[in-house]
Amino acid sequence: MSLFLTTLTDEELDPLTDGELDPLLDSGSELEGTVAAVSSVAGAMLYAVPLGGTVTAHATTAASLAGAKVSLAAAVSAHSTFNGMLDTPVPANEPGQVLVVYRSGDTDSHNLALYYQSIYALSHDQLLAVPCSTREVLDTYAEFQTEVEDTVLERVMGAGYDIHYIVVCPNVPGGFRDGEDVISTTSRLSRVNFSFEKNLPNPLFDRRDLTSLDDDAFEQVLVCSRIDAPTLATAMQMVNAGQSVLKQGTANGTFFIDPYPATAGPSAQTYTEELVEFTGRTLPLLHVDTFSTVSANPYEDLVLPFVEQDSFMWACGADRSDDSFFHWTGAIRVFLYNADTDSAATVRNESGTRWPQLAIANGYSNTAGSMSSVTEDHYLRPRPFFHALMAGSTVGEAYLLAVPYLDSPETVFGDPLVTVSFVGGEQPPVKLNVQTGASFMLDELGQASACMYRRELLAQEIRQAIFASGDIETMTLLLYKADDLKKTLENRYTEEVRLVTPYVAALVAPDPRKPTSDSFVSYLVSQGLKLPKLLADVYRSYDFDIPEARVESSGTWHVDFTLEDLQPSVGVTYQFVLELATDEAFENVVVTANSQYDPTRWLYQKEIDEFTDIPSGGVPSSFISRRIRYGGTGLTLGSVYYVRFAQRAQGHQFDWVTQTLVVAS
Amino acid sequence: MIDKTTYKTVADKLGEMQTLASLAEDHVQAVPMVLEDVQVPGAATIAANLITRTTATAANSIEAKYVTPSPAMKAMVVALQQFVTRDFGSVDDFLGAEDLLVTSAFASLSDACGFPISPAYIASPPS
Numbered sequence: 001m002s003l004f005l006t007t008l009t010d011e012e013l014d015p016l017t018d019g020e021l022d023p024l025l026d027s028g029s030e031l032e033g034t035v036a037a038v039s040s041v042a043g044a045m046l047y048a049v050p051l052g053g054t055v056t057a058h059a060t061t062a063a064s065l066a067g068a069k070v071s072l073a074a075a076v077s078a079h080s081t082f083n084g085m086l087d088t089p090v091p092a093n094e095p096g097q098v099l100v101v102y103r104s105g106d107t108d109s110h111n112l113a114l115y116y117q118s119i120y121a122l123s124h125d126q127l128l129a130v131p132c133s134t135r136e137v138l139d140t141y142a143e144f145q146t147e148v149e150d151t152v153l154e155r156v157m158g159a160g161y162d163i164h165y166i167v168v169c170p171n172v173p174g175g176f177r178d179g180e181d182v183i184s185t186t187s188r189l190s191r192v193n194f195s196f197e198k199n200l201p202n203p204l205f206d207r208r209d210l211t212s213l214d215d216d217a218f219e220q221v222l223v224c225s226r227i228d229a230p231t232l233a234t235a236m237q238m239v240n241a242g243q244s245v246l247k248q249g250t251a252n253g254t255f256f257i258d259p260y261p262a263t264a265g266p267s268a269q270t271y272t273e274e275l276v277e278f279t280g281r282t283l284p285l286l287h288v289d290t291f292s293t294v295s296a297n298p299y300e301d302l303v304l305p306f307v308e309q310d311s312f313m314w315a316c317g318a319d320r321s322d323d324s325f326f327h328w329t330g331a332i333r334v335f336l337y338n339a340d341t342d343s344a345a346t347v348r349n350e351s352g353t354r355w356p357q358l359a360i361a362n363g364y365s366n367t368a369g370s371m372s373s374v375t376e377d378h379y380l381r382p383r384p385f386f387h388a389l390m391a392g393s394t395v396g397e398a399y400l401l402a403v404p405y406l407d408s409p410e411t412v413f414g415d416p417l418v419t420v421s422f423v424g425g426e427q428p429p430v431k432l433n434v435q436t437g438a439s440f441m442l443d444e445l446g447q448a449s450a451c452m453y454r455r456e457l458l459a460q461e462i463r464q465a466i467f468a469s470g471d472i473e474t475m476t477l478l479l480y481k482a483d484d485l486k487k488t489l490e491n492r493y494t495e496e497v498r499l500v501t502p503y504v505a506a507l508v509a510p511d512p513r514k515p516t517s518d519s520f521v522s523y524l525v526s527q528g529l530k531l532p533k534l535l536a537d538v539y540r541s542y543d544f545d546i547p548e549a550r551v552e553s554s555g556t557w558h559v560d561f562t563l564e565d566l567q568p569s570v571g572v573t574y575q576f577v578l579e580l581a582t583d584e585a586f587e588n589v590v591v592t593a594n595s596q597y598d599p600t601r602w603l604y605q606k607e608i609d610e611f612t613d614i615p616s617g618g619v620p621s622s623f624i625s626r627r628i629r630y631g632g633t634g635l636t637l638g639s640v641y642y643v644r645f646a647q648r649a650q651g652h653q654f655d656w657v658t659q660t661l662v663v664a665s
Numbered sequence: 666m667i668d669k670t671t672y673k674t675v676a677d678k679l680g681e682m683q684t685l686a687s688l689a690e691d692h693v694q695a696v697p698m699v700l701e702d703v704q705v706p707g708a709a710t711i712a713a714n715l716i717t718r719t720t721a722t723a724a725n726s727i728e729a730k731y732v733t734p735s736p737a738m739k740a741m742v743v744a745l746q747q748f749v750t751r752d753f754g755s756v757d758d759f760l761g762a763e764d765l766l767v768t769s770a771f772a773s774l775s776d777a778c779g780f781p782i783s784p785a786y787i788a789s790p791p792s
Contacts, residue, residue: 429704431702431703431704432699432702432703432704433703433704434703434704434705434706434709436703437699437700437702437703440699441696441699441700441716444692444695444696444699445692445693445696447688447689447692448689448690448692448693448723448727451685451688451689451692452685452689452727454681454685455682455685455686455689458678458679458681458682458685459682461674461678462674462675462678462679462741465671465674465675465678466671466675469667469668469670469671471666471667471668471671473666473667474666474667474668474671474748477744477748478667478675478741478744478745478748481737481740481741481744481745482675482741484737484740484741485737485738485740485741487737488735488737495726496689496693496723496724496726496727497693497723499719499720499722499723499726500696500716500719500720500723503712503713503715503716503719504716506709506711506712506715507705507709507712507713507716509712511708512708512709512711512712513711515712584790584791585791586791640681640685660688662685662688
């Protein structure tokens with residue numbers, strides 16, 4: 001058993017004399033056990049939170065509180081993992097921006113709040129009592145507003161500091177009914193600054209440009225997590241598990257994953273594909289031991305038999321289990337998620353068999369689930385979750401980047417400030433690799449070459465126009481000057497671009513000090529790239545032997561646009577339209593394309609170094625800042641075209657974005 | 666004297682040449698911006714630095730030789746505008762008489778060569 005002490009100031013104490021400590025003080029009794037370590041705080045009034053009868057306290061009368069210092073002795077369960085771990089409080093990530101919400105007049109709820117306060121040295125202003133019932137699920141949103149939301153909103157709006165994290169303590173309602181659904185408290189309070197909009201697509205979901213929440217993101221959402229359990233002791237154990245993770249810092253257990261759900265259908269298949277992709281692409285970056293189910297038969301739902309020496313579990317298994325599933329572990333248990341329909345319906349049932357409750361009871365610091373039945377598209381996604389953790393984000397941030405909907409049944413449990421690192425873990429790529437970067441540079445240099453080439457053509461055309469006028473005087477006065485202009489440009493289109501191209505080849509060479517024709521061609525082959533003709537000419541001028549197979553065919557072109565965040569308050573899926581015209585006014589449009597009706601030739605930068613066909617459903621706003629590409633053939637080398645591109649969502653077409661294309665092949 | 670069709674064709678193409686010079690410079694300058702988003706391995710640092718340096722040289726060269734009108738370009742523009750001012754007094758008068766509008770790119774070029782054009786004779790860019 002360990003003890004953790006904190007001292008409340010007079011100011012912090014004052015509100016407590018208004019009756020909030022009465023349930024404890026009125027007991028006026030000494031509980032069994034030893035308080036020697038605590039009672040040495042001379043003149044202090046002591047009280048303690050009894051946990052399983054292992055901790056003691058002595059309480060005086062309320063009158064003795066006046067002007068006194070109070071020490072809170074909070075007991076820690078005797079779980080071996082936690083022995084001695086609270087001797088030194090673990091620094092939190094953003095304790096100054098936390099609001100702890102507890103149930104007014106509720107000893108357990110308040111004690112958990114005080115305990116959390118003591119760990120992170122929060123000020124009294126960061127605790128908020130809400131006048132709510134003990135019902136885990138309220139009947140209506142109106143009830144939830146009265147009992148929880150209105151009070152929280154008032155504090156968030158008037159706090160005088162930015163609240164980014166809300167911790168909901170035991171016995172505060174976990175959600176409210178809305179038709180057949182139960183909307184979780186954490187999901188609603190994440191959007192407490194906004195009106196309730198059931199199943200709002202999360203604007204931060206799977207954002208490829210975010211691995212943590214910045215100020216703009218916190219304008220959209222607040223991190224909210226719930227700490228609740230059948231007993232205060234178990235709730236505190238969850239907090240302690242979080243501290244254990246923070247103190248150890250590094251995930252040292254196995255990652256158990258089951259990507260194969262019991263359900264069938266397109267949504268389940270999509271979710272499985274995402275989990276399989278996560279298993280192959282992201283999981284290796286964590287450098288942790290992995291145990292995964294293997295799909296041998298699509299009609300058989302394989303499940304994880306148990307977990308042991310585990311730090312993570314992400315599964316699509318049966319929606320109930322029991323404590324026997326959790327074998328011994330000496331590793332920190334960080335996050336458990338089972339994608340099922342109602343695993344978070346309650347965490348207050350003493351004999352509960354739902355996953356979050358089992359996770360909490362078996363030493364996991366954080367877990368998540370749904371409070372009522374949802375479809376697969378609501379399930380938490382592991383890719384953004386673990387990318388965020390790898391980037392050092394808190395579990396609370398990671399959850400918000402991984403949950404597809406807000407104002408929804410999904411909920412998260414545990415200390416949201418928990419972070420974890422991975423031994424030898426690699427950072428997921430946030431920058432382009434040199435191969436992709438070089439391809440983008442070659443695009444730019446190809447366009448620069450094409451612009452210069454076009455200038456040469458224009459000088460010729462000017463001369464031809466003067467000659468074609470047939471007017472002797474015009475030709476006499478202007479033809480000589482036009483000839484001069486043309487001569488100054490002839491065969492000069494490679495001059496400037498030529499300065500740069502060797503070093504792009506060096507960038508992608510196995511030995512950047514010795515770029516060769518072979519190494520550059522190998523790069524082109526490995527990337528499936530073809531050079532624009534004009535750029536191939538430049539490389540050939542350096543005696544690079546660029547084979548015709550690595551040169552774009554005549555008239556080939558493509559353009560890239562950046563996916564913009566045009567509806568920042570909500571997650572949407574975008575389709576795209578593009579027009580290519582010979583004139584700036586787009587009166588002579590020669591190419592039109594709409595990804596919704598024909599996704600052919602449309603690509604998007606799905607991974608940072610990988611372009612993929614646009615799905616028929618469009619590109620989610622999670623890919624904001626990534627490139628959208630469209631291309632074709634049939635244009636004329638050196639011709640100028642005007643291309644405009646617009647994003648479409650929910651039947652609305654946003655503003656055109658225009659760029660000039662000069663055909664380089 | 667020069668017919669309006671020839672004048673318009675020559676003026677538009679000269680303006681387009683200027684626009685393309687700026688566009689070429691923009692594309693070259695975009696290369697080091699791409700590089701900022703690239704995870705460059707240590708061994709390739711020198712190559713990356715050389716890309717940055719040579720793109721700056723290339724962009725400066727385009728700016729000096731083409732975005733700033735070259736002597737040959739200036740001579741062409743001057744010859745064209747002197748041709749029309751000989752008979753009309755000013756470029757504006759010629760454009761007004763011929764009911765012509767020039768592009769903003771050509772107007773800037775003409776201005777740089779000592780032949781300013783009033784906004785009334787400059788076509789608005791498409792919205």
